[in-house]
Amino acid sequence: MQSNHDAGWRRWILRAVSIAVCLLAWQTASVHHLNLGFVSFVNVPPPTEVLEAAVDLAQSPKSLNHITSSLRRVAIGFTIAAVLGVLLGLAIGRSRRLGDILLPPLELLRPIPAVAWIPLAVLMFPSSEGSMIYITFIGALFPILLSTIHGVEHVDPRLIASAKSLGGTRFAILREVTLPGAAPAIFTGLAIGMGTSWFCLVTAEMISGQFGIGYHTWESYVIQRYPDIIVGMAVIGILGMGSSLLLRQLGRLLTPWHSEDTR
Amino acid sequence: MSGQERIAFSDTGRIDAHNVAIRLGRGEKAFEAISDVTLSIKPGEFVCLIGPSGCGKSTLLGALAGHIGVAHGELKVDGDNVKGPHPERGIVFQHHTLFPWKSVLNNVAFGPKMRGIGRKERHRRAKEILELVGLQDFIHRYPKQLSGGMQQRVEIARVLVNRPRLLLMDEPFGALDALTRMHMQELLLDLWSRVRTTIIFVTHDIDEALFLADRVLVMSHRPGRILEEIKVPFARPRSAEVSVTPEFGALKHHCMSLLHTRTVSPLRRLEPLGLENIEA
Numbered sequence: 001m002q003s004n005h006d007a008g009w010r011r012w013i014l015r016a017v018s019i020a021v022c023l024l025a026w027q028t029a030s031v032h033h034l035n036l037g038f039v040s041f042v043n044v045p046p047p048t049e050v051l052e053a054a055v056d057l058a059q060s061p062k063s064l065n066h067i068t069s070s071l072r073r074v075a076i077g078f079t080i081a082a083v084l085g086v087l088l089g090l091a092i093g094r095s096r097r098l099g100d101i102l103l104p105p106l107e108l109l110r111p112i113p114a115v116a117w118i119p120l121a122v123l124m125f126p127s128s129e130g131s132m133i134y135i136t137f138i139g140a141l142f143p144i145l146l147s148t149i150h151g152v153e154h155v156d157p158r159l160i161a162s163a164k165s166l167g168g169t170r171f172a173i174l175r176e177v178t179l180p181g182a183a184p185a186i187f188t189g190l191a192i193g194m195g196t197s198w199f200c201l202v203t204a205e206m207i208s209g210q211f212g213i214g215y216h217t218w219e220s221y222v223i224q225r226y227p228d229i230i231v232g233m234a235v236i237g238i239l240g241m242g243s244s245l246l247l248r249q250l251g252r253l254l255t256p257w258h259s260e261d262t263r
Numbered sequence: 264m265s266g267q268e269r270i271a272f273s274d275t276g277r278i279d280a281h282n283v284a285i286r287l288g289r290g291e292k293a294f295e296a297i298s299d300v301t302l303s304i305k306p307g308e309f310v311c312l313i314g315p316s317g318c319g320k321s322t323l324l325g326a327l328a329g330h331i332g333v334a335h336g337e338l339k340v341d342g343d344n345v346k347g348p349h350p351e352r353g354i355v356f357q358h359h360t361l362f363p364w365k366s367v368l369n370n371v372a373f374g375p376k377m378r379g380i381g382r383k384e385r386h387r388r389a390k391e392i393l394e395l396v397g398l399q400d401f402i403h404r405y406p407k408q409l410s411g412g413m414q415q416r417v418e419i420a421r422v423l424v425n426r427p428r429l430l431l432m433d434e435p436f437g438a439l440d441a442l443t444r445m446h447m448q449e450l451l452l453d454l455w456s457r458v459r460t461t462i463i464f465v466t467h468d469i470d471e472a473l474f475l476a477d478r479v480l481v482m483s484h485r486p487g488r489i490l491e492e493i494k495v496p497f498a499r500p501r502s503a504e505v506s507v508t509p510e511f512g513a514l515k516h517h518c519m520s521l522l523h524t525r526t527v528s529p530l531r532r533l534e535p536l537g538l539e540n541i542e543a
Contacts, residue, residue: 161330161536162360166425167350167377176373180364257364257405 023047045227053227054234069211070201070239073129077136078197085141085193086186089148094178106145114139114200122208132204132212139200140193147189151182184258187251191244198240213239275341276428276461278304278327282336284486285322287538296322296533298486300336304478306428309455309462311472314482314490315522317530320465323487324431325535327463328354340428350374353422354431354535357438359414361406367393367417368402374425392420395454412443416450423458432464433535436471445503448474452501469518473497474506481521485530490521 028034030046045053057063088106092099114135121131155178163173205214217232252258285297296319304310312320325331326338329348338345340352361370368389375385393399396416406414415435422430436444448471455462466472472479479493493514497505505511 156360158356158358158360158536159362161348162354162356163362163373165328165330165348165350165352165354166374166421168373169377172377177362180362183364255364257407 043226045230049227050230050234053225054231057228057231065211066213066216067235067239069209069215070205070213073132073205073212074136074194074197074201074243077133077201078140078194080133081137081140081144081193081197082190085144085189086148089145089186089189090152090174090178090182092145093149093152093182094174106142109138110142114196115203118204118207121204128208128210131208132201135204136197136201140197143192143196144186144189147185147192148182151185151189152178154185155181180255183255184251187247187255190251191247194244194247195240198236198243202236274306276306276308277341278302278429278461278463279339279342280336281339283323283326283333283338284335285319285326285331286334287322287331287533295334295486297326297488299488302480302489302492304461304463307459307461309464309475309477311464311466311476311479312482313466313469313472313479313518313522314487315484315530316467316532318482318485319487319533320482321433321535322533322537324354324433324463324465325537327429328352328431328535330354330535331537350377350425351427352429352431353425353427354433355415355418355422355435356535357434359406359411359418361414361417361421363406366403366405367398367409370406370417371421371424373421388424389420392424393417395423395457396420396450410443411439412447415439415447419451419454423454423460426458427460430460430462431535432462434466435464437466437468444471449503451475452499456500469515469522470506473511473514473518474501474503479518481518493518 026044027046027048029041030044032041034041088102092102117135117138118131121134122128125131125134159177159181160173163177168176201212202214202217205212206218209215209218213232213235217229217236220226220228220232280300280302283297283300284295286293287296288294300323312323314320322331326333327340327345329345329352333345345352361367362373365373368386371389371393372385375388380388390399390402393402396419398413398416398420401409401413406417409417419430419435436447439447451462452475464472464475473495476495479495481490481493482488483490495514496510497508
């Protein structure tokens, strides 16, 4: 036991040292304006400056505005995608005819990357807010839809037969068997969708935004406040990771039978 | 009140099959799983179906449950043609089909819930039946937190709570270890003495069939037909000792000779849900 415990600590120290070495390498490369020809650190600010910028941003009133703008867009776009994706997925997965009606147009749109929608979205939506929300929506929709269809199609047919035998109507079986049976797959889709949603939002904000963390990052480049670029990148990463974690936690809460400890 | 209920029960659950044939599969791969089965089973009777693997005994069970359609002939329960699944014809599979996301209590309460019975009342009924199968202390567990024998007991309770006319069982104890299987057989007979219903029990275990049944129907190799019916004369309530009597040995020997003389290459096991449902 004791030696295991020690080994655990040693591993954590090793990991911390690994990060410290990377930061140190970055610091050295930036301070000495390292230029390897194909990649250059001349304009890359060192970690110390990034830290200062982060502290500045945390103290400025604008930062909250940037973060809430981005969070609101993702929240709206993702929620619409989640509701629509799960409903469509249930319909398509359960009924062959509904699948034949609904799936072909969706399959045509699916290969188009969400980011490629940006110019058209700007033309289609009168407000830039609307176009950005649309981009986050379209980015999240397909992972959620496809995972839901997959989940529904892989519900054990014996469970559905049993539910029928016990007197379940079509709708009751959908609610009591298909939905919970597909729930783990649906949550996987939601987590993936959340990731793509952030990815799409940041790109959309860079092009057509006012406020928002993606906009802030791009603006920092335009006005040459380079440390802020890296602060923006870090904030995007933290927000994306945080919302995915939140979602995974929610999934664990709603599908208690699926977790390992009830085994 | 309960006495009246008991009588009402023993009046239902009559099965009449007349020249029943069942085809499985589609197109060129279609084959006849059951051919020309005629039988009649009295209300409240315990009948075991035995036969070689793939002979169609599970298919016949699936047809009684309403999961598989009949190609020719008539299949009637209490005078009405079987049309689709119904809670009055409950089926128990070899591997449990409990809902993993529902507690034991809510699994058993599922049937009453589908009939629109309120939460309090359906939980009361579920607890009552769970007590009969000895699981009153496990009602809040999830199915995967139970042993295999306990899972099958929940499965049986979930069907019995609907007060079915027929209890259809497809090798329900086939996946259990020998000791658990013996306990389950005794439990089933005990249950059947309290909750009278017609039981059709599919097995390939001759000992099991002779221990449980009033009557054993021996089926032929595919396409399945009824080769012979054997009345099992042992008095009830039965205990495990009955299986070491000479009469038991003689009946077992007879069953074995019926099954062995017909042995051809073993076929794939058929499921009571037919082919499409399983392979989809």
